[in-house]
Amino acid sequence: MSHLCHRRDFLAGSAALGAGLLLAGRLPAAPYKTTLKKALIGKPDEATLTSWKAAGFDGIESNDRKASVADAAAARKTAEKNGMRIHSLLFGWANFNSPESSQVADDIAAVESSLKAAGAYGAGAVLLVPCKVGGMAMPEPWEFEIDFDEKTGLVKKVAAGDNAKYQEYIEAQNYATKASRKAVEKLIPVAEKAGVVIALENVWNNLWVKPALFKTFVASFDSPSVQAYFDIGNHVKYAPAEEWIRTLGKLIVKCHVKDFQLNPDGHGGKFVDIRDGSVDWPAVRQALDDVGYSDFMTIEGSGGLSLEEKSKRLDLIFAGK
Numbered sequence: 001m002s003h004l005c006h007r008r009d010f011l012a013g014s015a016a017l018g019a020g021l022l023l024a025g026r027l028p029a030a031p032y033k034t035t036l037k038k039a040l041i042g043k044p045d046e047a048t049l050t051s052w053k054a055a056g057f058d059g060i061e062s063n064d065r066k067a068s069v070a071d072a073a074a075a076r077k078t079a080e081k082n083g084m085r086i087h088s089l090l091f092g093w094a095n096f097n098s099p100e101s102s103q104v105a106d107d108i109a110a111v112e113s114s115l116k117a118a119g120a121y122g123a124g125a126v127l128l129v130p131c132k133v134g135g136m137a138m139p140e141p142w143e144f145e146i147d148f149d150e151k152t153g154l155v156k157k158v159a160a161g162d163n164a165k166y167q168e169y170i171e172a173q174n175y176a177t178k179a180s181r182k183a184v185e186k187l188i189p190v191a192e193k194a195g196v197v198i199a200l201e202n203v204w205n206n207l208w209v210k211p212a213l214f215k216t217f218v219a220s221f222d223s224p225s226v227q228a229y230f231d232i233g234n235h236v237k238y239a240p241a242e243e244w245i246r247t248l249g250k251l252i253v254k255c256h257v258k259d260f261q262l263n264p265d266g267h268g269g270k271f272v273d274i275r276d277g278s279v280d281w282p283a284v285r286q287a288l289d290d291v292g293y294s295d296f297m298t299i300e301g302s303g304g305l306s307l308e309e310k311s312k313r314l315d316l317i318f319a320g321k
Contacts, residue, residue, distance in 0.1 A: 032289040038314045039087060039298040040307075044075040044121075049082040055307035056315075059085035061298045062121060065092065065114055072120035079122075086121040087296045088199070088254055089114055096183040097131040097176040108183055111198075112190045119194030124295075125254050126191075127229045128198055130180035132205030133172040137165050141237040142267050146210050153177055153216045169206075176207055177217060184226060191225040197253050199229035209238045211247035218251050227251050231300065232279060233258025233271060241279050245287040252293055256300045257314065273302040275313050285320040 037058040042048050044060050052060065060079070067075070067089075079086050091114045094107040111128060118126045139159040147157040154174045157163045163170065184198060191198050200218055208214035218228045228251040232241045237260065245252065259277035262269040275281060297317070299310055 034289045034294040036318045037296045039296045044086050049084045056311035059087040061088040063090045067117045069120045072117040076122045088125045089118040090127045093129045097179040115190050115194045118196040125197040125199040131176050136168040138169040188225050198226045201229040211244045227253035229254045231256040233260040236260040242283040242287040249291045257297050281317050282320045
């Protein structure tokens with residue numbers, strides 16, 4: 001028998017053995033294609049950056065929404081000296097649907113300042129919640145069945161059956177959509193100049209509560225400067241996190257890591273520490289890989305955990321566990 005035949009038999013046997021061990025769980029599966037990085041939310045000062053780096057984190061999302069360009073530039077130097085990245089700036093809530101034009105103008109100006117500061121930070125995005133609605137009848141999270149115009153993103157129905165009792169909510173949502181679109185469009189040139197993405201998030205603001213509707217809203221800007229900031233735990237009460245991720249796909253520019261424990265009947269629940277709730281983390285990790293998300297995973301909440309424990313739990317999530 002020739003040397004070539006011996007080698008062919010050896011390789012075939014090795015492959016079969018490897019496949020058997022993999023099925024038995026004794027060999028690791030192929031690594032994910034995407035790379036995730038660890039971050040927390042806070043003020044990017046020397047003490048914070050040093051301690052977080054020591055705990056295994058790669059970056060920080062600044063929550064200093066009033067930072068000047070000069071402040072942000074100085075913080076960037078501090079972060080880089082410590083081997084950290086200020087990857088995002090958390091602006092948070094805006095009131096683009098306010099009936100007061102002065103309030104809308106003030107919030108647009110404030111976001112403009114944050115976009116400029118984010119550019120000085122070297123950050124990739126500013127988290128923006130455009131507005132919220134409430135104080136009227138609306139479906140429970142598990143009752144939503146939204147019918148909307150795919151071209152305009154305007155809602156026709158929000159639940160099965162007669163929607164008369166939800167008419168005020170439908171009108172408020174459509175007004176919020178139009179007002180938010182108008183305001184964000186004014187911010188796009190500022191974002192382009194700063195080299196920063198406007199990362200839209202809907203965080204219990206009673207708007208765009210289903211994946212397809214939120215995708216339509218974000219995609220309607222047709223701009224690389226407007227993308228989605230997806231919070232993994234915030235949307236569990238409306239749909240599984242992996243469903244949101246697969247629907248939003250390439251629109252996701254940043255992710256918050258949070259967990260939510262649904263009640264036994266699946267209706268309602270509460271926020272809990274990451275990996276202690278109803279989020280299917282292996283499914284989430286696979287979905288992130290499938291849509292090509294390679295960026296920061298920023299923990300929001302889980303305040304009862306130590307820095308080291310937060311870092312360890314992120315490692316497990318990154319490994320698909």
